[in-house]
Amino acid sequence: MVAMATASHIVTETEADAHPAMEAVVVRFAGDSGDGMQLTGGQFTLSTALAGNDLATFPDFPAEIRAPQGTTFGVSAFQINFGSCAIDTAGDQPDVLIAMNPAALKVNVKELREGGLIIVDDGEFTQRNLAKAGYEASPLEDGSLAKWQLVHFNISALTVEAVKPFGLGNKEALRCKNMWTLGLALWMFDRDRAPIVDWLKTKFAKAPELAEANIAALNAGHAYGETVEIGTPVRRHHIDAAPAEPGLYRTVTGAEALSVGLVAGAQLAGLKMFFAGYPITPASAILHHLARLKEFGITTFQAEDEIAAVCAAIGASYAGQLGVTSSSGPGIALKTEGIGLAVMTELPLVIVNSQRGGPSTGLPTKTEQSDLYQAVYGRNADSPLPVIAARSPSDAFECAIEAVRIATRYMVPVMLLTDGYIANAAEPWKVPDMASYAPFPVSFLEEVPEHDKIVMPYARNEELARPWIKPGTAGLEHRIGGIEKAPGSGNIDYSPEAHAEMTRVRAAKVAGVVHSIPDQAVCLGEDSGELAVVGWGSTYGPIHQAVRRARLRGLNVSHIHIRHIVPMPKNLGPLLKGFKQILVPEMNSGQLKTVLRDHFLVDAQSLSKVSGQPFRIAEIEAAIDGALK
């Protein structure tokens, strides 16, 4: 039943060590879009988290449209990196690949580390499927997989067998394959099945027989690992729980963390939230999350397009709620004219950009961080606004609150950057204690202050913020718009003096945000030295691991990760000047690099990766070596 590929061999000691000590394992589940791999991965993630491992995941599915079964462009994969050390990335090369059909094997096997383990469902290795995947001969026989450990058995048949008692049609029966596979994986890594059994029961509450069937498949897969003599290759891994700060944990995706963070921000500001969006991958998830949270005083509005979305959000802010809008690159492009009006009218607004591969429609389901130029510079005229970037799913929660704080305190639109990787990736999240967050309640102007005789919509407080006036407030009726204004009164004023002054104030206000943000910290390493690796956004994980590994090898390198891109922390300039070299890894062609060189005149060098895939630790580590050799 279990046949080793001819010429396959057992991983040697040296090979084992070549790979960072078994403190972490990278497993990739790959199958057809229809095989439910994302689900399998999600549940495996949960059980892994429950086992107290630290982890990071990377779901990688095909473009929005469903592809025909068995084709390579229809392959959906879910990778998880977990273990007993701190995990910041979904891992580089998988150690274990579970492939449900030939296409899944074809697409993913090249990434498997040498000597890694392949488990395949040979029930799917029919001539037809092999052809669809573009295999002339079956890789299970032709020895082309020699450099890996190969194990294959007929998961399909085993599953159908296992669920027979529940009298499902063949199609339904096969749908349980993923649970069978999950069962095997749980056994391999010594995970508890209970939480998944519970989950299946609630998921199929309406169809108990389906619940039973899936549970049976799960158990069968587990039993299969337990009893059948698979032989050494699939030895039983036991990964110790990772040491983590004590406290209550859950897993969270970036999209959910960001959504919840927006809710928290609105609550801390004492505002109702108006969220306007137009569906677009990978931003839609935020709209979907918020649409269910009406009890928090949230109105969600699916607008006719992105322009209407940003305009409606600005309208809501004008009317006294917290206006929020969200999209990704192409949609943000359409919003830029509207954002200009928010800059001009100085209304609070949070604009979330879940970045994806581009230009144009580009690669909707792939991740990228190439909209930094657009965020910082992408408007007509001198239209500065604060820009913040989240580094991880859990960080998205903090960044969302920060965006709301700045927008309402300074009466300014704020751009919050996240990306497809953060949006979809899951990680364990230490549940925050909301009581520990200081509220920042908004106060609306209720009447004309003594010192003014008439309402002054463009009066300034010491931080240059103008008053927020709600329509409905008697005695404060006034008109605003996108035309240049007289300071104070806000009346139309085209005079050179007014334009020069208002331009100055708009810029000074945004620059002034620097006084309410923390100084830039160094995440890892000394705050001066040979090399600083400076990143932003979702490159945090791979940069951190690469720097950590390099430091373990005794290299003089530090990791600096920037959250506040506009304005930048006061100490950032001096900090950077303290390093001989500066390396900026970005999933774009060097956009943060431009900002750093302009601001600080430092010779920041770009490490660029624009492939729709996150950095691999090794890529950054190699660049560090290159810089320091």
Place this chain on the structure above:
Amino acid sequence: MVAMATASHIVTETEADAHPAMEAVVVRFAGDSGDGMQLTGGQFTLSTALAGNDLATFPDFPAEIRAPQGTTFGVSAFQINFGSCAIDTAGDQPDVLIAMNPAALKVNVKELREGGLIIVDDGEFTQRNLAKAGYEASPLEDGSLAKWQLVHFNISALTVEAVKPFGLGNKEALRCKNMWTLGLALWMFDRDRAPIVDWLKTKFAKAPELAEANIAALNAGHAYGETVEIGTPVRRHHIDAAPAEPGLYRTVTGAEALSVGLVAGAQLAGLKMFFAGYPITPASAILHHLARLKEFGITTFQAEDEIAAVCAAIGASYAGQLGVTSSSGPGIALKTEGIGLAVMTELPLVIVNSQRGGPSTGLPTKTEQSDLYQAVYGRNADSPLPVIAARSPSDAFECAIEAVRIATRYMVPVMLLTDGYIANAAEPWKVPDMASYAPFPVSFLEEVPEHDKIVMPYARNEELARPWIKPGTAGLEHRIGGIEKAPGSGNIDYSPEAHAEMTRVRAAKVAGVVHSIPDQAVCLGEDSGELAVVGWGSTYGPIHQAVRRARLRGLNVSHIHIRHIVPMPKNLGPLLKGFKQILVPEMNSGQLKTVLRDHFLVDAQSLSKVSGQPFRIAEIEAAIDGALK
């Protein structure tokens, strides 16, 4: 009849010299929007040009809407600087101000140089008009104009008198005021009336009596200067013709020069032009010019909005014509998503941005150059495209041709920057000899080349340009779109390899444009030294004059003016590094400065003016002194 303001005084010798020697005079005509000041200015410009003076003008009219008569925000002004030296700017402070009503005086007088001459129509200085302009007392009596020379007489009455014979209604009669004033000005500066008389005859061909009346007013104004004893203040200026290169000259505005340049470009490329635009100030003029030139194979399309305009233009390029679209800041913002598709599909396209004051609706009729960030960085993802900026009305002609050349040779969208000042300003233009322009004919792919078996829409030539394939060509049917592609075939391809490679090629192609553009020249001064004043766009004039004056005072300063902003000329880096200091005057908050610092890591310092008004020579001269003291 002529009353000197109490306490007014004659300009002293020293005062006269304080002002740059009488090689040039700056005259400003100011009146109500209804008074036809732009027309007066335009005709005075023509006659001045015909007299062989070099000149530059600056029309400055109120926001698009017509304001009620007599109000300060309804004031329309036209300034001309002319003389026997090279003129590159509309001049700083006027020497002579002709004000047709109190509001015009109020708004403009503060700019008049001390000792300058004021001529006003006191017929308009009624209580009502004084009030409208916000004068308590008449400035003609209260001595508030002491530091200038004041001359006033009832131009209204004199005009009505002059046109009596033609039996016009009072309203029509008064409409001739501007011609009366022009007559006076012509006399003051010894200009010939003939061309204007001709012009009036053709203009009013359908209404001879109006022609006669206007001519009579013109002559009356001239005669008035001739005969009536106005006394010294209005002495007869005679400005010698400026030495200029021999050849045929005409006056041209930037909008017209740019339009004609686009036509020339299309002809040199051997293409028909499809121009799609949506009206917006100050860009509309280009649409208006081109709409009349159908005999050149031009189709103009007023689209429903800017998005439709850019998309239609891309569609036309796809179909084999030269697609061109034009707008200003807010409209360009709306086009950015579409431009991204042009970047992705690699189709030729020219995007013209006639910049105006912003953010948002901002100052529609005022000039600014604050859309450089938007042009260079203002798109989602890594979407580089060539950017060119015109420096003057006549230069707009050359830049338009250059934009067409690059777009068609490299199959790429090109951004061409101009601004409200260039669009509206007029200058003498040495009529180009079209025979001296080398054609750059486009060749469409007609069949599958030998070496390929199938059509390869994304094959590359040595300059990385892809073939231009016209629908209608048998055997070359293919599909393109905004999704990432496989190199060569252009088929949808989300693979990391394809995205990395295509991203690289798109950037490399744009960078490669550097090989077909001239090296950066130094406009004035040595190509290394103490200080380089680096500019782009319409700041050319004031920078050039300021550097010229500073050099006359022996300062070590050079003027470098950049036309090609993306990519920048190969030699620009080394050139800049040859100067100890770099000063970058911009009508924005320092946008070119960012690009220079990023590219060359030079300590470029910004001299910023964001007031909707062009730089004054003195402002830049002062900054030069500051840098060099």
Place this chain on the structure above:
Amino acid sequence: MNEMTPNAALAVTTAKDWASDQEVRWCPGCGDYAVLKAVQRTMPDLGVAREKTVFVSGIGCSSRFPYYMATYGFHTIHGRAPAFATGIKLANPELDVWIITGDGDALSIGGNHTMHVLRRNLDCQILLFNNEIYGLTKGQYSPTSRIGTRSPSTPFGSVDRPVAPCMFALGSGARFIARVIDVHKSLPDVLKAAHAHRGASFVEIYQNCIVYNDDVFASFTARDFSAERQLWLAAGEKMLFAGGTKGIALDGERLVLKVVEADDPAVLVHDPRNRGVAAMLIELPGQGFPVALGVIYEDPAPTFESSVVEQNLAAAKGKTPDLQALVSKGQSWMVEKEPRAE
């Protein structure tokens, strides 16, 4: 927001109270003045407080309107006023929202938002100033300009077929459609009807641009033929015009409207709820026919903001906004161990 100004709504006001201190900046003789006056004269009769009233506009001559009203006002960007209005009304349904727009603003760049605000039926009044031209940008033709319109962008005459604003509104699902003339005395009555209607009220105002499109409506607005060429509709009343001497009836053969003698029993009685007839009235073929004016169509339906509010309340019912619970959602686990060193 009521409590802040308990009986402001009751305060008696005059037209002057609704005029702001800003100098009006339209061309002398512009039709916009007449509309401004009519609106200012009408507001006191609507029983709304100034502070509860918001005028939202796009960009255009007409869109300068909000600056001249002593209410809250938002002069936004070109073509997007309906989107801003939607955000404003959803954020505070108590506000009385007026959208001021032009033929270019609402039907060229803004056509999509106009359609969506109408189909959603947001409670607001939409005043479309149709002068069949782009005034603010100095006279280019617009989507309502007639074929052959010579303008700076169409020196040889426009060739594209214009859109009929009221027909577009009908096709977009509008539930209130009216048509009036800037200087006509019945403008205030139509404004009152539009305000009384709950939902999106679409009012097309024929507005004369004296500078760039003077007298374009003269064929039916000029004194001498106004009677002959204007059909003023009133619910439940016969469709009569020409001083009550002529009427409109249905040609049973061809199923189109025809002109008949006033005493013809076939003269139709105006039923504002009949969509088919509304379509025919909006498009009366000109030649020999009058122009249908007044409230052409009205058939109320639930408003967008009321449905949204209702659903928000229903969905929130029984749930408490517990932030701590929200962040703790899903399966979670405790970690007791000490933090690792590093």
Place this chain on the structure above:
Amino acid sequence: MNEMTPNAALAVTTAKDWASDQEVRWCPGCGDYAVLKAVQRTMPDLGVAREKTVFVSGIGCSSRFPYYMATYGFHTIHGRAPAFATGIKLANPELDVWIITGDGDALSIGGNHTMHVLRRNLDCQILLFNNEIYGLTKGQYSPTSRIGTRSPSTPFGSVDRPVAPCMFALGSGARFIARVIDVHKSLPDVLKAAHAHRGASFVEIYQNCIVYNDDVFASFTARDFSAERQLWLAAGEKMLFAGGTKGIALDGERLVLKVVEADDPAVLVHDPRNRGVAAMLIELPGQGFPVALGVIYEDPAPTFESSVVEQNLAAAKGKTPDLQALVSKGQSWMVEKEPRAE
């Protein structure tokens, strides 16, 4: 462009010749397959050459369509296909232009361009795949979704009133309006009629999204009641349905359509040029009424591109494109002097 392929237009082709080599990537069972097949089967009968045919689309599942046709194809950006098509057709009026779009693409983000391409009457075929959902982005509701539609963005049901595509087209000035069903046998005939019509032909196709909105049209497409619930219109024919047992007539009292017995003399004969009746047919009230299908409205008018070309020629007539003359325009003067030193 003809000369390049003299008699390509005459070459005999089969459906296969019109299929590209690209693998079709829709969900198994998607209605889009049926439409693709129907189009590929229809093309050979239209007497157009592949190289003269351009399929232009926006973004959406349906908008992937052009990749599967062996013609020229442009998969553009979301909602803007009509604008691209306008540029393409004006640049080369010889091309046969097809616009492929979805309910979100054409009516949510793209509503404005849809309106303008219709009112301008650009000669093209517009196939709107209406599945009343956003397929590509995984199932959010669309502007044509019925009230109460539960979707990821409306977990408690949508509240906004949908727009009726054909009514929107009528209000936008369309001159050809048809409605069909993805899997219905008469789709090719309607496509032929749309192609034969000179001007913008608007075709709404009820398309089943098996994954996110399965069977949403079943109430009138399902075998068992299709006869009862489908009214297929044919010019000059009586409006009969239910196997010829029932007909549609005008209720002379209320001036609305009603269902009558087939032999009732009042049964209407379909006149595709009657706009008022077209409005009533498009909006047949459901309950007890059939759904009007086939060519509902057709009344040709001059096409946009032909008028543009005509004017371009007329305006250019007698003028020679002399570039030197152009740059020398206006009053000019000679300067003889020597260039100054500096």
